[in-house]
Amino acid sequence: xxxxxxxxxxxxxxxxxxxxxxxxxxxxxxxxxxxxxxxxxxxxxxxxxxxxxxxxxxxxxxxxxxxxxxxxxxxxxxxxxxxxxxxxxxxxxxxxxxxxxxxxxxxxxxxxxxxxxxxxxxxxxxxxxxxxxxxxxxxxxxxxxxxxxxxxxxxxxxxxxxxxxxxxxxxxxxxxxxxxxxxxxxxxxxxxxxxxxxxxxxxxxxxxxxxxxxxxxxxxxxxxxxxxxxxxxxxxxxxxxxxxxxxxxxxxxxxxxxxxxxxxxxxxxxxxxxxxxxxx
Ligand code: C2E
Ligand code: MG
Ligand code: MG
Ligand code: MG
Numbered sequence: 397x398x399x400x401x402x403x404x405x406x407x408x409x410x411x412x413x414x415x416x417x418x419x420x421x422x423x424x425x426x427x428x429x430x431x432x433x434x435x436x437x438x439x440x441x442x443x444x445x446x447x448x449x450x451x452x453x454x455x456x457x458x459x460x461x462x463x464x465x466x467x468x469x470x471x472x473x474x475x476x477x478x479x480x481x482x483x484x485x486x487x488x489x490x491x492x493x494x495x496x497x498x499x500x501x502x503x504x505x506x507x508x509x510x511x512x513x514x515x516x517x518x519x520x521x522x523x524x525x526x527x528x529x530x531x532x533x534x535x536x537x538x539x540x541x542x543x544x545x546x547x548x549x550x551x552x553x554x555x556x557x558x559x560x561x562x563x564x565x566x567x568x569x570x571x572x573x574x575x576x577x578x579x580x581x582x583x584x585x586x587x588x589x590x591x592x593x594x595x596x597x598x599x600x601x602x603x604x605x606x607x608x609x610x611x612x613x614x615x616x617x618x619x620x621x622x623x624x625x626x627x628x629x630x631x632x633x634x635x636x637x638x639x640x641x642x643x644x645x646x647x648x649x650x651x652x653x654x655x656x657x658x659x660x661x662x663x664x665x666x667x668x669x670x671x672x673x674x675x676x
Pocket of ligand 4: 600
């Protein structure tokens with residue numbers, strides 16, 4: 397291996413890069429097949445408020461690859477976006493998520509749950525996105541007001557006006573929006589006030605070292621204050637310890653998601669995890 401040969405070995409054709417390219421091509425071919433053969437699944441991660449009450453969940457896609465085992469989104473969403481496969485994959489994700497919402501609506505214990513679904517920029521920009529989502533909502537009978545789309549700031553890079561128009565249209569049907577990974581993007585604060593958002597999601601990179609890093613704590617506290625002054629809800633992701641949760645609560649962020657409350661899991665397991673949780 398090149399690394400083992402020392403730092404002075406400069407190799408023009410790094411076999412690791414060649415291997416990575418080959419891997420990507422193989423994954424792309426596999427992914428087309430995977431959609432047809434239904435190898436994707438959704439896991440759900442709890443979103444919890446003070447008192448330990450479950451308010452909703454985030455749907456997170458996984459790929460149950462027949463040879464590679466479980467593949468996580470960071471290893472295939474990028475490829476799906478680059479190839480356009482994110483459009484059919486995203487449609488499957490929204491359909492599956494809405495079926496889950498409709499199932500929760502039938503049970504008094506889960507009827508109040510909000511389901512957050514990640515939507516990538518390319519998927520959201522697709523000309524038929526709004527029409528197809530409305531069709532999925534109709535087909536599944538899911539309540540649009542229980543669906544929350546998690547968008548990232550990258551959505552604004554290309555055509556912010558079109559994105560805002562889409563958000564406004566979906567919002568008239570009751571769909572909500574959360575700005576994911578907030579604080580890591582490029583958008584200016586002036587966009588923030590123009591976006592018809594419901595929630596900011598504090599990126600986990602600010603939560604990770606919250607207790608030991610004063611800068612991260614200052615950023616998290618500022619995001620909470622910003623959300624409040626813009627009249628937006630705020631949730632923190634990547635909450636792993638009680639110390640992190642308590643500090644976020646002190647900052648005024650009272651909605652949390654992270655391993656402290658449960659790993660992403662099939663819907664029934666997610667509900668079980670929460671029912672056995674000690675209330676924060
Ligand atoms: P994200 O939307 O910011 O999701 C949060 C990620 O943090 C998830 O990784 C989740 O499993 C992980 N996480 C949750 N709690 C903790 C914690 O306490 N500590 C740490 N270290 N991590 C935690 P995952 O599932 O691997 O997803 C990674 C990213 O892939 C997501 O980031 C999202 O950008 C994307 N993604 C996931 N599912 C979908 C999907 O259905 N559609 C699209 N377009 N993108 C998706
Ligand atoms: Mg997300
Ligand atoms: Mg996030
Ligand atoms: Mg993230």
